[in-house]
Amino acid sequence: MKTEFDRDFDRWMEDPEFAEGYRRDRARIDAIDAIVRALDEARVAQGKSKAKVAREAGLPAQSVRRFFTKGGTNPTLGVTVAIAEALNVRIGSVASDRNPSVAEPKTPQRKNARQAVPA
Numbered sequence: 001m002k003t004e005f006d007r008d009f010d011r012w013m014e015d016p017e018f019a020e021g022y023r024r025d026r027a028r029i030d031a032i033d034a035i036v037r038a039l040d041e042a043r044v045a046q047g048k049s050k051a052k053v054a055r056e057a058g059l060p061a062q063s064v065r066r067f068f069t070k071g072g073t074n075p076t077l078g079v080t081v082a083i084a085e086a087l088n089v090r091i092g093s094v095a096s097d098r099n100p101s102v103a104e105p106k107t108p109q110r111k112n113a114r115q116a117v118p119a
Contacts, residue, residue: 042087053087059082
């Protein structure tokens with residue numbers, strides 16, 4: 001049985017402008033969540049505590065705890081990149097529903113080698 005909110009939401013989604021904005025914002029939220037999940041999975045797989053990641057990233061422990069906490073604030077790009085570097089993870093293309101893979105392990109690069117990153 002639908003709640004009043006559900007009925008209101010269905011009605012709002014009939015407005016093309018609202019629906020487009022909702023889908024765009026939902027995709028952004030999902031992309032951020034996917035990056036955070038991928039980095040947390042890498043952290044756990046490497047057996048690193050949040051405190052250790054914070055030390056290696058040069059960040060306050062509170063920032064790293066907040067980054068990995070569900071319902072936390074929207075992480076900044078600087079914090080995200082610092083955590084990825086501490087975990088030796090390269091943040092890849094975060095594009096669309098068709099490509100949910102957002103992080104991949106770094107591979108050693110030759111000096112002056114060019115690396116293509118999908119758009």
